Amino acid sequence: MKINRPFNQLTLSEYVPIIENHKQYSDFNTLGLYRSLLENQNLTLQEKQEIRDFAHQYFQKTFEFLQLKDPQTYFEISTLGEQLTKGDELNLWRIIRENQQDILKKKQIKxxxxxxxxxxxxxxxxxxxxxxxxxxxxxxxxxxxxxxxxxxxxxxxxxxxxxxxxxxxxxxxxxxx
Structure with a gap:
């Protein structure tokens, strides 16, 4: 089965069943799901946060690996709707770098x-x-x-x-x- 629609065109009511039944879709892409939250114009900020939290129930481990794979998307999704000072932002990037180092060490990636x-x-x-x-x-x-x-x-x-x-x-x- 295929979704046959870009994630960034879905509504809240369409996201939930797709995430719940993600294994049934051959074209499901976790990174695409998280990126779509940043690009989707059909959703309010509160709906984006709901979808993010709901997706974390299924894809928390994959989301954590985004720190290494696509740190900018990880940062933007993590801080969705938050007002950050420059110090908070720098601290989060420092934490992301430390987590990248830990992930590489734990997975023994050279x-x-x-x-x-x-x-x-x-x-x-x-x-x-x-x-x-x-x-x-x-x-x-x-x-x-x-x-x-x-x-x-x-x-x-x-x-x-x-x-x-x-x-x-x-x-x-x-x-x-």
Missing amino acids: HRNFGTYSKHDCGYDHCPYNGLMIRQGTPLAEFSVCFDSDKNQDEKKQKSQRLKREKRDWKRNRPSN
């Missing part, structure tokens, strides 16, 4: 190419690479998941080059007896 982080997005509308799938660590990977505890891969190489340069300069500039 790479960080997930969802929005696996595609090029430099912020320029005219960029020909926008939406292109990229490999982590390449120059096209503008934004990737990074944590404060990450080590700089080039640090040892840069230190070695600096020490060689200093040694060469010292030998050149030392006073000859």
